[in-house]
Amino acid sequence: MTGGSPYSALEIETWRRLLAHGALLRSSAAYLGDFHDLSLTQQVVRSAAGELTLAAQGAALAATDDAAVRGASLAWATELTHLALTASGPAQALLTALQVCAGQASNLDPYRLLFDALEELSAVVYGECWDSPTLSLAGLMTDPHLNGLDDLYPIAGLLESRNPPVVELQIYPEAFRASAYAVIPRLFVHEFVCHVPARGGPSSNTSAFAEGFMDWASEFFFERWIALVDPSLAPTAIEHSRAYDQVVTRAATPEGAARRRGRRAAEGLVIWLVSQGGRQIDEASAWLARQAVLLNCVDAPEAAKDQLVIQLSQPFSPQLDASLRRLLPGGGLSSLLP
Numbered sequence: 138m139t140g141g142s143p144y145s146a147l148e149i150e151t152w153r154r155l156l157a158h159g160a161l162l163r164s165s166a167a168y169l170g171d172f173h174d175l176s177l178t179q180q181v182v183r184s185a186a187g188e189l190t191l192a193a194q195g196a197a198l199a200a201t202d203d204a205a206v207r208g209a210s211l212a213w214a215t216e217l218t219h220l221a222l223t224a225s226g227p228a229q230a231l232l233t234a235l236q237v238c239a240g241q242a243s244n245l246d247p248y249r250l251l252f253d254a255l256e257e258l259s260a261v262v263y264g265e266c267w268d269s270p271t272l273s274l275a276g277l278m279t280d281p282h283l284n285g286l287d288d289l290y291p292i293a294g295l296l297e298s299r300n301p302p303v304v305e306l307q308i309y310p311e312a313f314r315a316s317a318y319a320v321i322p323r324l325f326v327h328e329f330v331c332h333v334p335a336r337g338g339p340s341s342n343t344s345a346f347a348e349g350f351m352d353w354a355s356e357f358f359f360e361r362w363i364a365l366v367d368p369s370l371a372p373t374a375i376e377h378s379r380a381y382d383q384v385v386t387r388a389a390t391p392e393g394a395a396r397r398r399g400r401r402a403a404e405g406l407v408i409w410l411v412s413q414g415g416r417q418i419d420e421a422s423a424w425l426a427r428q429a430v431l432l433n434c435v436d437a438p439e440a441a442k443d444q445l446v447i448q449l450s451q452p453f454s455p456q457l458d459a460s461l462r463r464l465l466p467g468g469g470l471s472s473l474l475p
C-alpha cells in the first residue's frame with residue numbers, strides 16, 4: 138500500500154523508515170563527518186550507527202510521519218545515552234552531541250528540503266532553459282553498487298525524461314548511513330546541472346560531455362551551493378562527494394573513462410585560460426562553468442558536444458588554439474561546436 142507516502146514509488150513503511158532515518162541524519166548534520174570516521178575505529182560509535190538503523194526500522198510502522206520521527210528520535214537518544222556511559226574521549230563527546238541532535242529532529246521531508254533548495258539555485262543558473270523537475274524517492278531491495286551492507290554509498294540518482302522530468306533518488310535502506318546522506322546533495326546537483334536541462338536527445342552514460350565536462354561544472358556549482366543550502370553539512374558533503382566519486386568513477390570502465398576525459402577537458406581549458414588569457418583561476422573556472430551551462434542548452438546533438446570535448450581533452454591543435462583566442466573574452470564555446 139502507498140497511502141500516506143508522498144512518493145508513488147515508495148510504500149508507506151519504507152517512506153516512514155527513510156523519513157525517520159533522514160530526519161535524524163539531518164539534525165546531526167554538523168557531526169556526520171566525525172560520526173562516519175569514528176564508526177570505522179570505535180566499536181561504541183559503530184554501535185550507535187547500528188542503533189540508528191534499528192530506530193529507523195522501528196519507525197516503519199508508525200501511524201503518522203510525526204510519530205515516526207518522534208519515535209525514532211526517542212529510541213535513538215535513549216540508546217545514545219547508554220552508549221555514551223560506556224565511551225570515553227572523542228567518542229563520548231560525539232555520542233553526547235548526537236543525543237542532543239536527536240532531540241531536535243523535525244518531521245520535514247529531509248530529501249525534499251535538499252531537492253527544493255538546490256533546484257531553486259539550478260533554476261537561477263539555467264534561466265529560461267530550466268525545466269522544473271519533480272522528485273521521486275525509491276527504496277531499493279539491494280545495493281545499487283552490489284557492495285551489500287558494507288556500501289558506504291548505497292544510493293543512486295537518475296533522471297526520467299518525462300514531462301515534467303523526474304529526478305529519482307534511490308536508497309537501499311538496509312545500508313543507509315551518514316556517508317550516504319552526505320552525498321545526496323551532490324547527486325541532485327549532478328542531475329540538475331548535467332541532465333535536467335540537457336538538449337540534444339537522450340544522454341549516453343559514456344558521454345564525455347554529459348558525464349564529464351558537465352559534471353565538472355556540476356561540481357563547481359555544488360561546492361558553492363552546499364554552503365548556502367546546509368552550512369552544517371557542507372564540509373562533510375564535500376568530503377564524501379569526493380570519496381563517492383572515487384568509488385563510482387573507474388578509469389577502466391567506459392563510463393569512468395568518459396567522465397575523466399570530460400573533466401580533463403574542463404581542467405585543461407581552465408589552465409589554458411589562466412596561462413594564456415591572464416585570468417585568475419576562480420575567474421576562469423566561473424567563466425567555464427557558465428559556458429558549460431550555455432552549451433548544455435544548445436539544441437545540438439550530444440555527439441557534437443562530445444566531439445568538442447574530446448578535442449579539448451587533447452593538446453590543443455593550432456586551429457583550436459587560434460579559435461579559442463578569437464572567441465575570448467566575449468564569445469561562447471558553443472561557436473566551436475562542429
Ligand SMILES: [Zn+2]
Nearest residue numbers: 327331332348
Ligand atoms: Zn549522469
